[in-house]
Amino acid sequence: MDGAKQMGIRNVSSICSLTQLDDHDLSRLLEKPRLTTNIERQRSFDERSLSELPTLLVRGSYDNFDTLHSPAVRSGIDTPASWDGNTFDPHPIVAEAWEALRRSLVYFRGQPVGTVAAYDHASEEVLNYDQVFVRDFVPSALAFLMNGEPEVVKNFLLKTLQLQGWEKKIDRFKLGEGVMPASFKVLHDPVRKLDMIVADFGESAIGRVAPVDSGFWWIILLRAYTKSTGDLSLAERPECQKGIKLILMLCLAEGFDTFPTLLCADGCSMIDRRMDVYGYPIEIQALFYMALRCALMMLKHDGEGKDCIERIEKRLHALSYHMRSYFWLDFQQLNDIYRYKTEEYSHTAVNKFNVIPDSIPDWIFDFMPMRGGYFIGNVSPARMDFRWFCLGNCVAILSSLATPEQSMAIMDLIEARWDELVGEMPLKIAYPAIESHEWRIVTGCDPKNTRWSYHNGGSWPVLLWLLTAACIKTGRPQIARQAIDLAETRLLKDGWPEYYDGKLGRFIGKQARKYQTWSIAGYLVAKMMLEDPSHLGMISLEEDKQRKTLIKRSSSWNC
Numbered sequence: 001m002d003g004a005k006q007m008g009i010r011n012v013s014s015i016c017s018l019t020q021l022d023d024h025d026l027s028r029l030l031e032k033p034r035l036t037t038n039i040e041r042q043r044s045f046d047e048r049s050l051s052e053l054p055t056l057l058v059r060g061s062y063d064n065f066d067t068l069h070s071p072a073v074r075s076g077i078d079t080p081a082s083w084d085g086n087t088f089d090p091h092p093i094v095a096e097a098w099e100a101l102r103r104s105l106v107y108f109r110g111q112p113v114g115t116v117a118a119y120d121h122a123s124e125e126v127l128n129y130d131q132v133f134v135r136d137f138v139p140s141a142l143a144f145l146m147n148g149e150p151e152v153v154k155n156f157l158l159k160t161l162q163l164q165g166w167e168k169k170i171d172r173f174k175l176g177e178g179v180m181p182a183s184f185k186v187l188h189d190p191v192r193k194l195d196m197i198v199a200d201f202g203e204s205a206i207g208r209v210a211p212v213d214s215g216f217w218w219i220i221l222l223r224a225y226t227k228s229t230g231d232l233s234l235a236e237r238p239e240c241q242k243g244i245k246l247i248l249m250l251c252l253a254e255g256f257d258t259f260p261t262l263l264c265a266d267g268c269s270m271i272d273r274r275m276d277v278y279g280y281p282i283e284i285q286a287l288f289y290m291a292l293r294c295a296l297m298m299l300k301h302d303g304e305g306k307d308c309i310e311r312i313e314k315r316l317h318a319l320s321y322h323m324r325s326y327f328w329l330d331f332q333q334l335n336d337i338y339r340y341k342t343e344e345y346s347h348t349a350v351n352k353f354n355v356i357p358d359s360i361p362d363w364i365f366d367f368m369p370m371r372g373g374y375f376i377g378n379v380s381p382a383r384m385d386f387r388w389f390c391l392g393n394c395v396a397i398l399s400s401l402a403t404p405e406q407s408m409a410i411m412d413l414i415e416a417r418w419d420e421l422v423g424e425m426p427l428k429i430a431y432p433a434i435e436s437h438e439w440r441i442v443t444g445c446d447p448k449n450t451r452w453s454y455h456n457g458g459s460w461p462v463l464l465w466l467l468t469a470a471c472i473k474t475g476r477p478q479i480a481r482q483a484i485d486l487a488e489t490r491l492l493k494d495g496w497p498e499y500y501d502g503k504l505g506r507f508i509g510k511q512a513r514k515y516q517t518w519s520i521a522g523y524l525v526a527k528m529m530l531e532d533p534s535h536l537g538m539i540s541l542e543e544d545k546q547r548k549t550l551i552k553r554s555s556s557w558n559c
Contacts, residue, residue, distance in 0.1 A: 091488050091527070093488060093491065093492040093523075094524070094527065096492055097492075097496075097520050097523055097524050098524065100119065100496065100515055100517075100520050101115065101140060101143060101517065101520050101521055101524065103119055104116050104118075104119045104140070104515075104517040104520075105152065106132050106186050107186070108155075108159065108186050108195050108197065109195050111151075111155050112151065112152040112155060113132065113152070113155045113156050113159045113186070114132030114137050114140070114152070114155075114156045114159075114184075115132060115136075115137055115140040115517045115521070116129065116130050116131065116132060116517060117129040117130070117131060117132075117133050117136050117183075117513075117516070117517060117518070118130075118498065118513040118514070118515055118516045118517060119515040119517065120495075120513045120514040120515050120516075128183065128200070128204075129513055130185065131183040131184060131185040131200070132156075132183055132184055132185070132186075133182060133183040134160060134180060134181065134182065134183065134211065134213075134214040134217055134218060135182075135211070135213055135214060135217050135269075135270060136183075136517060136518045137156060137221075137518075138217050138220070138221055138518075139462060139465050139518050139521035139522045139524075139525050140517060140518065140521040141153045141156065141221055141224070141225075142224065142465070142521070142525045142535075142538070142539065143521045143524045143525050143528070145224060145225065145228040145229075145538060146228070146525065146528045146529075146532075146535045146538075147528070150225060150228060150229050150231075153221070153225050154225065154234060156221075157218070157221065157222055157225065157234070157240075159184075159197075160180060160181065160184070160218060161218075161239060161240065161243045163180070163181045163184060163197070163199045164177075164178065164179070164180050164181075164243055164246065164247075165177075166199065166201075168201045168203075169203070170201075170202060170203045170208055175201060175202070175210060176246075176249075176250045177246050177249075178215060178243075178245075178246030178247045178248070178249055178250045179201055179202075179210055179211075179214075179215070179250065180201075180211065180214035180215040180218050180247065181199040181200055181201050181211070181214060182200050182201065182202060182205060182210075182211035182214055183199070183200050184197050184198060184199040184200070185197070185198045185199075205267070205272065206267060206272060206273055207265075207266070207267045207273070207274065209265050209266070209267040209268050209272070210268065211268060211269070211272075212262070212264050212268040212269060212284055213268065213269040213270065213283070213284060213287055215247035215250070215291070216247075216284075216287040216288060216290070216291035217287070218243070218247070219244055219247060219291040219294050219295050219298075220287070220290055220291055220294050220539070222234070222235055222240065222244075222294070222298065223235070223294035223297060223298060223538075224538040224539050225538075226298065227537055227538040228538045235298040236298075236300065240298075241298075241299065241300060241305065244295050244298065244299060245299075245304060245305075245308050247291070248291075248292070248295060248308060248311075248312065251288060252308075252311045252312070252315060259280065259322060260315055260318035260319040260322050261280040261285050261288075261319065261322060261323070261379075262280065262284055262285065262288050263279065263280060264277075264278065264279070264280070264281060264284050265278055266278040268284065269281065269283050269284055269287075270283065270391060270429070270455075271283070271429070271430070271455045272455075273443070273446060273448065273449055273454075273455060274442070274443050274444055274446060274449075275430075275434075275442065275443060275449060275455050275456065276385065276434070276442040276443075277377065277378065277385070279378045279380040279383070279385075280378055280379060280380055281377060281378055281389070281392070282327060282375050282376065282377050282378065282389050282392030282393070282396075283389055283391050283392040283395070284392075285319070285323060285327070285392070285401075286323075286375070286391075286392045286393075286395035286396045286399060286401055287395055288319070289316070289319055289320065289323070289396075289399050289401045290395055290398065290399035290401070290541065292312050292315060292316050292319075293316065293399060293400075293541050293544070294541070295308075295312060296309060296312050296313070296316075299312075316544075319401075320401060323375065323396075323401055324401075324402075324403060324406065326352070326353070326379050327375045327376055327379055328373060328374075328375055328376075328406060329368070329373055329374060329375070329376045329386065330368070330372065330373030330374075330409060331368050331369070331370050331371075331372075331373075333373070334360075334364065334365075334368050337355060337357065337360065337384070338357055338360060339357070340355060340357050342354055342355075342356055342357075353379060353380070353381055353382060353383070353384070354381065354382050355382060355383070355384050356382065359382075359383075359384070360384075360386065361386055363432055364386045367417065367420070367431075367432075369412070369413060369416040369417065371409070371412050371416065372409050372410070372412035372413030372415075372416050372417075373406065373409040373410065373412075373413060374388055374393050374409070374410050374413050375392060375393055375396055375402070375406075375410075376388075377389050377392070377430070387430050387431060387432065388413075388421065388428070388430065388431040389429070389430050390421070390427050390428060390429055390430070390460075390463050390466070390467070391429070391463065391466060393410050393470075394463070394466035394467060394469070394470045395466070396410075397410060397469075397470040397473055397474065398466075398469055398470060398473060398539060398540045398541065399541050400541050400542060400543040400544065403543070404543065407470075407473070407474050408474055410470070410474075411470070411471065411474050411476050411479065414467075414479065415479060419504070420432075422483055422486070422505075423459065423502075423503065423504035423505045423506070424486065424504045424505050424506050425459045425461065425486060425487065425490065425500045425504075425505030425506070426459065426461065426463065426464050426467060426483040426486060426487055426505070427459060427460060427461075427463035427464060427467055427483065428457060428458075428459055428460075428505070429455055429457070429458055429459070429460045429463065429499075430455065430456070430457055431457060432457060433451040433452045433453075433456050433457030434449075434451065434456055434457075435451045439451060439456070443456070448511055452501055452502050452503050453499075453501040453509060453510060454499060454501075454509060454511070457503075458499040458500065458501055458505075458509060459499060459500040459501075459502075459505030460498075460499045460500075460519075461487055461491060461496075461497070461499075461500075461516075461519040461522055461523060462516075462518040462519050462521075462522035463522065464480075464483060464484065464487055464522045464523055464526045465521075465522040465523075465525040465526045465529070466522075467479070467480055467483055467526075468480035468483070468484070468525070468526035468529050468530060469529060469536055469539060469540060472529055472530070472533050472536050473536060473540050477530060477533075480526065480529075480530060481530060484523070484526055484527065484530070487523060488523075491519065491523060494508055494514075495514035495515060496514060496515050496516055496519045496520050497509055497512040497513070497514060497516060497519065498512040498513045498514075498516035498519060499512050500512070
C-alpha cells in the first residue's frame with residue numbers, strides 16, 4: 001500500500017453517493033436484532049468446553065482450536081483497569097494502543113465501517129494511508145471481535161460486499177465480478193450533508209494490479225465474525241452467499257493451468273510492489289487454501305452452493321497435496337534438490353519442475369538447520385524461490401495447510417534462526433533481502449525496496465499477531481511472548497511505525513508511516529490471544545483428516 005491514489009470522481013465505477021446506495025442501505029442491512037451477551041449464542045460448529053483449554057496447550061495437541069467458541073465478551077486487555085489478578089500484568093502501552101486504534105475508525109453515515117491505514121498527522125504526504133484497506137483492517141477487526149465489539153466488523157463486511165457489486169474497469173478492460181476492492185475512502189460533503197465512497201480495485205494502485213488477497217481475507221474475516229459472535233445469519237444472507245461464490249468463481253474456473261495453485265502477478269498482495277513474487281507466491285496459496293476451507297463451512301448446500309462445494313472439495317485435495325509435496329523444504333529435501341538430475345521426461349521424473357541445482361542460492365545452505373523447515377516462496381517450471389515469507393507460513397499453520405509435523409518444523413526453524421527472522425523487532429516479512437545487481441534487475445531499482453527495508457527484508461510489527469496465533473496453535477506460546485516483549489520495548493516510543501529497517505530491524509523504516517493502524521492492532525490481537533487462547537478459534541482451522549496427505553517423513557520431523 002503506497003503511491004498516491006487519485007481521489008477525484010472518475011466514473012460511476014469508482015464512486016457512489018449516498019443516494020445511489022438506497023437499494024443497499026447499510027442501516028437496512030443491519031436491521032436484524034443485535035445479539036447480546038445475555039442470550040445463549042448459537043455456535044456454528046461442534047464446540048468444546050473452555051475448561052478443556054489447558055490440555056490443548058500441550059505441545060503437539062494444537063489442532064483443536066477450531067472447535068473452540070470465541071465468546072464475544074470484552075477481553076481483559078481493553079484497559080489496564082479492567083485487568084484482574086487472574087491475568088498476567090498488562091503492559092502500560094495497552095491503553096495507549098486502544099486509544100490509537102479507536103482514533104483510526106472511519107464512519108459512513110454515523111456508523112463505523114473500518115479503520116484508516118495510518119493516522120500520521122506528522123506526515124506531509126497522506127498518499128493512500130487515509131483509506132480503509134481490506135487486508136489492513138483484518139487485525140483491527142480481530143481486535144474488536146476479541147474485545148466484544150462486532151458492530152464495526154459487520155458494517156465493514158457488508159460495505160465491502162456492496163463495493164464488490166460495482167462495475168470495475170481499468171482503462172477499457174472490465175474486471176471480474178467477484179473482485180473485492182483493495183481499499184475505499186469515505187468522503188464527507190458537509191454542504192449537501194452526504195457521504196460518498198471512493199473505492200480502488202487496482203486502477204489507482206502502483207502497477208495497476210488488482211488485489212488477489214482482498215477476497216480471501218473477506219471470506220476469512222466473515223468466518224471469524226461467525227465464530228466470534230455465534231451469529232450464523234450474516235453468512236447465510238443471500239448477498240453474502242453470492243459474494244463468496246463470486247470470489248471463488250474467479251479462482252476455480254478451469255483454464256490452461258496444470259497446477260492447482262493460483263497464478264498471480266507481482267504486487268497483488270501485502271507485498272504490493274515488484275519483488276519477484278509473480279507466479280505462485282506462498283502468501284496467495286496459503287490464503288487461497290484457508291479461504292476455500294472457510295467457504296466450505298459457510299456455503300449452503302442448495303443448488304448453486306452444492307456445485308461450488310464439490311469444486312472446492314476437489315481443489316482442496318489437489319492444492320494440499322501440491323503444496324505439501326512441492327513447496328515444502330527442509331534439510332533432507334534441500335539435499336535431494338541439490339542432487340537432482342535435469343531434463344527428465346516421463347511420469348516417473350523426480351525433478352518434476354526441471355529445477356537446475358546450480359540455481360540454488362548459496363545462502364540457503366547455511367540458513368537451513370538440521371531440524372526445521374518451511375514452505376518456500378514460489379515454485380514454477382525451472383524456478384524455485386527459496387526465500388522465507390512470514391505471512392504465508394503462518395497462514396499455512398493456521399489453515400492446517402501445513403501438516404502437524406510441518407507446523408512444528410516451521411516453529412523449529414523460527415527458533416533456530418531467531419536472529420535472522422526476528423532480530424530486535426519482529427518480524428521479517430521476507431528473508432533474505434535482495435541486494436546489488438539482483439536488486440536492480442528484480443525490483444527495477446525500487447528506491448523503497450532497498451535491501452533490508454520495506455518488503456525487501458524489512459521488519460513488520462503487524463506480523464506479530466500471525467506469529468502469536470501460530471505459536472499458540474503449535475503449543476509454543478513462549479516464542480510469541482518473547483517476540484511481544486521485544487516489540488513492547490519500542491513500539492509506543494517509536495510511534496507505532498509501519499515497518500523497521502536493517503538486518504536486525506533496529507531502525508525505524510526510512511519511509512515508514514507513524515501510527516500505522518495494523519501495527520497497533522496486530523500488537524493488541526497478539527496480547528489478547530496470549531491472555532485468552534480461546535480467541536484463536538476464530539482464525540484457526542483444525543486439520544482435515546480427509547485430506548491428510550501421505551508424504552515421506554523427513555529427518556527434520558524426527559529430530
